[in-house]
Amino acid sequence: MKDILQELQDRRDVARLGGGQRRIDSQHARGKLTARERIELLLDEDSFEEFDMFKAHRCTDFGMENQKPAGDGVVTGWGTINGRMVYVFSQDFTVFGGSLSETHAEKICKIQDMAIQNGAPIIGINDSGGARIQEGVASLAGYAEVFQRNIMASGVVPQISLIMGPCAGGAVYSPAMTDFIFMVKDTSYMFVTGPDVVKTVTNEVVTAEELGGASTHTKKSSVADGAFENDVEALAEVRRLVDFLPLNNREKPPVRPFFDEPGRVEESLDTLIPENPNTPYDMKELIHKVADEGDFYEIQEDYAKNIITGFIRLEGQTVGVVANQPMILAGCLDIDSSRKAARFVRFCDCFEIPILTLVDVPGFLPGTSQEYGGVIKHGAKLLFAYGEATVPKVTVITRKAYGGAYDVMASKHLRGDFNYAWPTAEIAVMGAKGATEIIHRADLGDADKIAAHTKDYEDRFANPFVAAEKGFIDEVIQPRSTRRRVSRAFASLRNKKLENPWKKHDNIPL
């Protein structure tokens, strides 16, 4: 008996060493943690339960039958984050470069199936050289099995990807189908074809970092939702994110203890809006002042900064925030900001997270690059996402809400539950100057007349009261009491029930 117990221990010790000490040292030398160290930091202490520690590949080509490391390059299992269950897989770069074999894929699929069945998030830590070259099509089949499960899990359980090393070729499509992708600066990259292929096909010379590093994907492509300095920070931030999310689409997000008075009055908000309507101000100030303890978890902070997306809590409950940012491009909607916000709104709606929309939008960005880029379809994504969302929706218009963008930004007409405006709100088809120049074109040569018409238009429309008279604004509120009003609004909507007509699925403009 003692021998058997000892054998188990010995086998475990060997399995835990993955590709061996030399390769572990090399992983550390690059500033990267090992697959198991990452799991330890991600999960609560001693909460990890491993599956398939001894699973080995079945390949017999290229001498592979002589190298059968236990676990086959991926560590899988489940554990808890602040006491709440999550499934996890972590690719082990020290074993065949973390490459994906048929059996490696089977291990991932097993935890994906369990996560869907048992209703808990899946966190994937990617650090892999891609398809296991020795296995050929068996490896490709394995990828597709993982992809299929990513699709089935979408909208059922939150899926989070951490990219902590290479992620190239078709391998990128598994993270791409998850809800959030986070990268580590300087040590991770993602691309469909690497620098060598790019050079051969297009003659472009580009480094792996330029082509698919964290900066590229958080600032240019928007593939990634955030980038962190190192593995430790990335894992800590994912723990923080998980705290905002429900375990699955049938549960509400967790309610956390809060130490912030829901009725807290912020007098400084009364002067947030500058005198001059063209002067920007920082919308993040409003978000922080509304949120419990000022805590805001921003998603896609470095991309399309003219719109802000992220999570706060109100009375301890998660709320998704979408807010125009007047500091960037005057807060207009364009292709990038519409896509960014649409995806965020759809995530919130999948997982029963109420949405707070803060509006200061002068309209859609004009120009050929926008039209050629399909701003019509991309803008429609946001409109569609808001219109189909059945979660509680509370909107506050702080200043401009012009034109189609007024409609898009969770207006009453898109089933907004509470639509508030500050007294500084201007709800109109367009700004007074532009409007005057169109409807009083004949007076364009006469500056005095145009000034008078502009003033007239401003008096008529540069306020929230016309919309309030029509019931499109439920109430004009004091800026200082925004937190109280919004918290009470969401509290009143906790039992909201709204269903869309039966359909197989919708056909959102893509």
Ligand code: HXC
């Ligand atoms: C098998 C692999 C491997 C792979 C790396 N290794 N990638 N083994 N299949 N795909 C092994 C190496 O042989 C080496 O083994 C160890 O992992 C570490 O690799 P190194 O090359 O020494 O590391 P490094 O210099 O850091 O380079 C990492 C790398 C490089 C950039 C990932 O290994 C590489 O380019 N690998 C091939 C990538 C690739 O072309 N993959 C297929 C892509 S196509 P030892 O024993 O020396 O430690 C694809 C299709 C998916 O993925 C399709 C899905 C639909």
